[in-house]
Amino acid sequence: MSPNILTWIVVALATAGVVVRPYGLPEAVWAVAGAALLVVSGALPWRDALLGIGRGSDVYLFLTGMMLLSELAREQGLFDWLAARATRAAGGSPTALFTLIVAVGTLVTTFLSNDATAVVLTPAVAAVTRAMNAKEPLPYLLACAFVANAASFVLPISNPANLVLYGSHTPPLLQWLPLYALPSALSILATYAVLRFAERRALRQPIAAVIEIPALSACGHLTAWSIAAMSVVLLAASAMGLQLGLPTFLAGCATAVLVFLCSRSDPRTPIKNIAWGILPLVAGLFVMVQALEATGVTGAAAALLGDTVRQSAATAAWLSGAVVAVGCNLVNNLPAGLVAERAMAATPVPEHVRAALLIGVNLGPNLSVTGSLATILWLRALRRDGYHVSAWTFLKLGVFVMPAAFVLAICGLFAFA
Secondary structure: OOHHHHHHHHHHHHHHHHHHOHHHOOHHHHHHHHHHHHHHOOOOOHHHHHHHHHOOHHHHHHHHHHHHHHHHHHHOOHHHHHHHHHHHHHOOOHHHHHHHHHHHHHHHHHHHOHHHHHHHHHHHHHHHHHHOOOOOOHHHHHHHHHHHHHOOOOOHHHOHHHHHHHOOOOOOHHHHHHHHHHHHHHHHHHHHHHHHHHOOOHHHOOOOOOOOOOOOOHHHHHHHHHHHHHHHHHHHHHHOOOOOHHHHHHHHHHHHHHHHHHHOOOOHHHHHHOOOOHHHHHHHHHHHHHHHHHOOHHHHHHHHHHHHHHHOHHHHHHHHHHHHHHHHHHHOHHHHHHHHHHHHHHOOOOHHHHHHHHHHHHHHHHHOOOOOHHHHHHHHHHHHOOOOOOHHHHHHHHHHHHHHHHHHHHHHHHOOO
């Protein structure tokens, strides 16, 4: 069997394992097993595997910092406090509560990343729906997942996949905002409108009008101010065009030290509760993309992209964005973004084509439960709280939510072109 064929078989089986999770094993097990098999079989030299792992260094730092911040916020009750205040503001109206959850999710995603929304806000919303005796909690929980992806390109820090697609050349903030402000706003509004319409019957179910707002401790306030300060630091780093992984990691560590000194709590607790399995999952996916690159897939993608751009840049934007949006649901958006980044490195493209690819990488995962790390983390959070959302349930909504947001976002991209 040729190395190329072996690579495709192993990658296909490993990806299926990540999606289906046979025997209930974590997604990381299948990604790491696939990467290891590629090396052991000789389909991928171990030096190339290390190169693939190294490509994700900025993402690992970014994820670690964000997960640490998110866990600190959860431990100090910050997100429970925010969710409870949003619920009180809803005044017993299910649609108002749904709207406020989308608004809070948008803010968390924008300034803390879509993974933070999935990891921390989802359990808080689950707790609130129980406290309010919501007969239909699913719309509120689904809002966390869909808005996590819909708002994930408001800022460069809103999604680790943004760092992957731009590589070491993430645009400064003052270049990012004019390009993505309108598309991201349209994406969020379309996602909200379609999801609210689809869940309109469930959102007629009554909820309690009064809910107790938990007290936020001094350490909780410190956590909130630390996160706000970290957001300013990351925005400054983004404005200067710096990579965001190291600043995020250092900000997370600094916040952790301050919170531990304030609370005098055991630092092992939040560290232990972090979803560390995400890091080997990402590393395994990067290795598999490195193996696919050796088969010529990125070269073929670059050639096809270049030909399409030469014929029509607008067509290239729509077509490439749509292809990568669908592709995210087959291999996850991080490796899909990496393939797109490698293709663009080989074939220079107009900025609007790159932006369309980024929109596809961010919005494509709203089609299925395995399209992004954020949605995988969301599923884990739901399982921990005793909820189960099937792939079919998510797909039935995603098939309407994702295309509507994608089309409007691309239209917004060309509105002032």
